[in-house]
Amino acid sequence: MEISIREIAPFRIVSLSGDVDLHSSPQARQAILEAIKQKLPLLVELAAVRYMDSSGVASLVEGYQAARKQGTEFGLAAVATPAMNVLKLARLDRVFPIHASVEARLARDA
Amino acid sequence: MSVLLTRDFPANTETLAAVRSAVHTAASAAGADADCAAEVVLAVNEACMNIIQHGYRFAPGKVFRIELKAADGVLEILLCDNGEAVSERQLKPRALDDVRPGGLGVHFIRALTDTMAYLPPDKTWQNRLQMIKRVS
Numbered sequence: 001m002e003i004s005i006r007e008i009a010p011f012r013i014v015s016l017s018g019d020v021d022l023h024s025s026p027q028a029r030q031a032i033l034e035a036i037k038q039k040l041p042l043l044v045e046l047a048a049v050r051y052m053d054s055s056g057v058a059s060l061v062e063g064y065q066a067a068r069k070q071g072t073e074f075g076l077a078a079v080a081t082p083a084m085n086v087l088k089l090a091r092l093d094r095v096f097p098i099h100a101s102v103e104a105r106l107a108r109d110a
Numbered sequence: 111m112s113v114l115l116t117r118d119f120p121a122n123t124e125t126l127a128a129v130r131s132a133v134h135t136a137a138s139a140a141g142a143d144a145d146c147a148a149e150v151v152l153a154v155n156e157a158c159m160n161i162i163q164h165g166y167r168f169a170p171g172k173v174f175r176i177e178l179k180a181a182d183g184v185l186e187i188l189l190c191d192n193g194e195a196v197s198e199r200q201l202k203p204r205a206l207d208d209v210r211p212g213g214l215g216v217h218f219i220r221a222l223t224d225t226m227a228y229l230p231p232d233k234t235w236q237n238r239l240q241m242i243k244r245v246s
Contacts, residue, residue, distance in 0.1 A: 019130075021123070021126050021127070022159050023123035023126055023127070031205055035226055040192060051151075053155050053156060053159065054156055054159070054214035054215050055159065061210060065209075082148070084150070085172045086218075089217075090214050092209070092231060095209055
């Protein structure tokens with residue numbers, strides 16, 4: 001799994017690519033929680049995720065709950081089919097705010 | 111029944127990519143299309159995660175065995191380990207409307223396979239999880 005992090009004010013965007021599994025999901029979790037700790041609105045971009053298991057989903061849920069608790073925004077963007085299938089299986093596709101792309105979310109504020 | 115895979119894997123998280131690759135190859139050989147093969151991979155990966163996390167509690171030097179057999183479009187997967195004995199309670203999926211991290215593995219396995227059940231231990235393995243799925 002690769003993680004890239006960028007900022008397009010006021011958002012931090014954490015992009016995950018490759019396989020988000022039990023081996024790699026701790027790094028995803030850390031990147032997500034670090035952004036939330038800094039009280040930044042966060043978009044997690046999943047366009048290049050090839051595989052995601054329940055540990056990857058758990059990282060997203062933990063981030064979502066932490067952000068909600070402190071009142072900052074958390075959303076998913078450009079969710080690739082493998083990740084979306086797993087979210088649907090967990091019935092979380094209706095829980096997370098999901099945007100077609102990072103740009104689509106940013107455009108809402110423009 | 112044709113044997114598509116019989117292999118022991120080290121029970122650690124680094125192994126999971128190799129597990130997924132081997133299972134995908136075997137499921138495809140059994141006639142699973144891309145979506146079906148992905149479901150088999152996800153189910154087996156989740157079961158292996160449970161072994162690593164809960165059965166062996168991340169202890170080093172442990173192994174699990176994966177066997178895949180197929181006949182007439184039906185895939186039989188047997189996952190064997192010598193971790194803590196699994197109780198029936200652990201096979202119950204949790205309510206999904208309770209949004210929290212964790213606890214999704216059993217739900218995924220049940221949703222993605224036709225049946226799942228623990229077979230009695232044999233002389234080699236304490237836990238023997240059988241999953242069956244029609245793939246073609």
